[in-house]
Amino acid sequence: MSFQSSFVLFLGSLLFLLLIATSFGQLQVDYYRNTCPDVESIVRTAVERKFQQTLVTAPATLRLFFHDCFVRGCDASVILAKRNGAAEKDNPIDLSLAGDGFDTLIKAKAAVDSVPGCKYKVSCADILALATRDVITLTGGPSYAVELGRLDGRISSKASVRHSIPHANFKLAKLKAMFASHGLTLADLVALSGAHTIGFSHCSQFSRRIYRFRSRSRIDPTLDLGYAKQLTKMCPTNVDPRVAVSLDPTTPWIFDNQYFKNLRQGKGLLTSDQVLFTDRRSRKLVNLFASNSTAFDQAFVTAMTKLGRIGVKRGNQGEIRRDCTMVN
The missing domain is CATH 1.10.520.10 (Peroxidase; domain 1)
Structure with missing residues (x-):
């Protein structure tokens, strides 16, 4: 590569970095140090x-x-x-x-x-x-x-x-496209989905997976059968669709990496949860975060900073x- 070509490439990279900086350059950790330091x-x-x-x-x-x-x-x-x-x-x-x-x-x-x-x-x-x-x-x-x-x-x-x-029934392609439109990567998507380690969803968001799935069993085959049966008890067909169910059935009030361990067991509550494991493109990240809580924490902090x-x-x-x- 010639010096001229290298210089042009350098200028292009510098311009790209400047464009990124101006998009959130006014954000800084100590922004209120002179106006509201506490x-x-x-x-x-x-x-x-x-x-x-x-x-x-x-x-x-x-x-x-x-x-x-x-x-x-x-x-x-x-x-x-x-x-x-x-x-x-x-x-x-x-x-x-x-x-x-x-x-x-x-x-x-x-x-x-x-x-x-x-x-x-x-x-x-x-x-x-x-x-x-x-x-x-x-x-x-x-x-x-x-x-x-x-x-x-x-x-x-x-x-x-x-x-x-994102909707509860989205598959990975739609999720990736939506997150990419905000400059978020697949790793960001999977890490941010880990926020479902706390909180809850409503029966209406996953009832199709346990009652109206397009299969002879009528239950989403990616769901653990025992977990699916638990869900049918919590959300019977005549239940108020606003009834809430924990997104993480194991440690619902603790922010940890249990969410990813659940996905490996077929215990992702929403389609958009479980697809992160069933789709090979994101499965490696799920396995990494399930086995390494530090890796999850680091990826989550990175993704939250970009989200902000x-x-x-x-x-x-x-x-x-x-x-x-x-x-x-």
């Missing part, structure tokens, strides 16, 4: 208090963050309310979001704004990112530095959710809301 401890205290009141705080907050970032970027738009019921949170997909997640953010925001020097200086989007890290740690998961500096979005649309959130950079608002694109539920 923001992390303030949020953590509020989250711990909420967590002590109800364990649902953890999965609810984690899921809220994911749903927020995947729709319009990490801008707390999922919190916005509209009188006509046309906000993101009014979409049927988001109606299943547990209220404890919203309540965690609102209480943490109130705690931050109660400090005179911090009042109206920290965005709801950043508080949600911090609260998410804190609930992961509180349930036994890894701690990590949270990049800050997001602004809150002013737009929230019910229609924008429909094609933005999606669609960050800057300048006149956003604001710091006084009330997380409405624009200023």
Whole structure:
């Protein structure tokens, strides 16, 4: 390769790195060092208090963050309310979001704004990112530095959710495409799916796997038969479809790598869970995370950091809301 060609390649690589940097370059761990230096401890205290009141705080907050970032970027738009019921949170997909997640953010925001020097200086989007890290740690998961500096979005649309959130019946191809559209790799996809080590889903999200599957047995053959029978008891045909079932039947309130061990046993609750093991393209990652909790923790932190950079608002694109539920 000639010197000229090498130089052109170098310039191209440098430009690419600069483009990446400008997409989330305003985010930094110590963003509030001069405006609200104790923001992390303030949020953590509020989250711990909420967590002590109800364990649902953890999965609810984690899921809220994911749903927020995947729709319009990490801008707390999922919190916005509209009188006509046309906000993101009014979409049927988001109606299943547990209220404890919203309540965690609102209480943490109130705690931050109660400090005179911090009042109206920290965005709801950043508080949600911090609260998410804190609930992961509180349930036994890894701690990590949270990049800050997001602004809150002013737009929230019910229609924008429909094609933005992965569905419970998605196979790997659809999941990969959706995550790739946000710059997330297959490793990120599998690691972030590991968040299902805590929390729950509803009978309506997996009932087809135990009652209406296209086979003579009527049960999804990728499901462990004993586990399938347990699910039929928890979700009989006449049950309220809103009844909740733990995503991890073994350690449902502990953030660990048990989720991946479950997949190897055919105990993934959702189709989008179990496919990570049945599909050869992702099976190696499942096996790695199942056998090495450190590898999972590291991959999860990397993926969460990348997730937190999606669609960050800057300048006149956003604001710091006084009330997380409405624009200023």
